[in-house]
Amino acid sequence: MLKKSSFDFLTGLAENNTKEWFDKHRDDYQATHDDFTLFNQDLIDAISKFDKEIAESDLQGKDCIPRLNRDLRFTKDKSPYKTYYYSIINKGGRKSGNAGYFIVLKPGECCIGAGEYQPEPKRLKKVRQEIEYNFEEWQKIAQDGKLLKAFPDGIIAQETLQKVPNGFDTDSPAKEFLKMKGFFVQRHYPDSFFRVRDNFNTIIESFKTCQKINEFVNSIEDETAK
Template identity: 40%
Template structure:
């Protein structure tokens, strides 16, 4: 679980997104960051019990968190800080294009899931090839009662092609998935869950259910022809 004060910090940061306010409240930021790090450590510990590759990756919890500072180089929005944090548990760090687990923590806009939201053209080609080759296995994961109950929004991603990618026919039974540019589960997460004693347990239930998709995607990415 995390403390309500951590969510309050993010809410206040959204309302007071300036370097002056941030420096005046740096102690609150340090407490917030420590709290999120503790949650990340707890999740890594539990996830390592069910995902051997995460266990062997020896991930540094500090590197599993997005930085609070925003990259302003190419943005019209010049507010200096992110009013959210993304916790990414990815065995291939620092290669985020591969599949991993995530929690997006932002007051009234939290979410959870896993997979690849966006990836390279090379990896996308490999994922599409695997779906085409073993669509029965892929579809079996998505149609289990547990998956459909946990992730009613199915797979999502950064976008979708209007037409089939080159080399695939519209009659392909996997056509709607082959048009996708990302393959990620993503569902809303209630703020109260994150501050409850059942936080880690419930998050792990999401992770367990999305693990087969993560394994499938990474198998496709890592396959050498």
């Protein structure tokens, strides 16, 4: 699992988000990055044993982790670094837009999850259409007992519309899902959870329960990728 020093580095960065501090702790940064990269490689290897899409993607741990530097072009907050690590393990790589498994390593707010966080508008529309056309299948996935045990909040979204979007039946049985702008599950754990080796199996077993969410969403042809 992960080292305490990795959490210590991120906590320190959150309290001192400057280039000067970062430069003084560059060795700590590299150690944290290496620690998280190895952790993700272990996840990829374990997920590949039950998820064929991941097994055939030839992913490496380093490919799943975005840079720590923040994009400052369109924000008033000029803090140079993210104060957390996250990874996206999916077919096609983290920039592909495919549904996948994710880990967020942020002291005090760590979590695991899976699904599609915030798809582009064209893809979002296609996912909604697929949910409406195949709602019985989607509902079975969403109400699966093992999924809800691993992720008690069920399938959620970062943003949800007040009304069913245009082009969909306002009385559709799937209307609550049609309002969503994303389709994922997540569960928060204390920092200490990620430092206990025995909990690795808990993460993998949790990921197994949401494989069908990823399969359902990834079965949809993404015209935006053409």
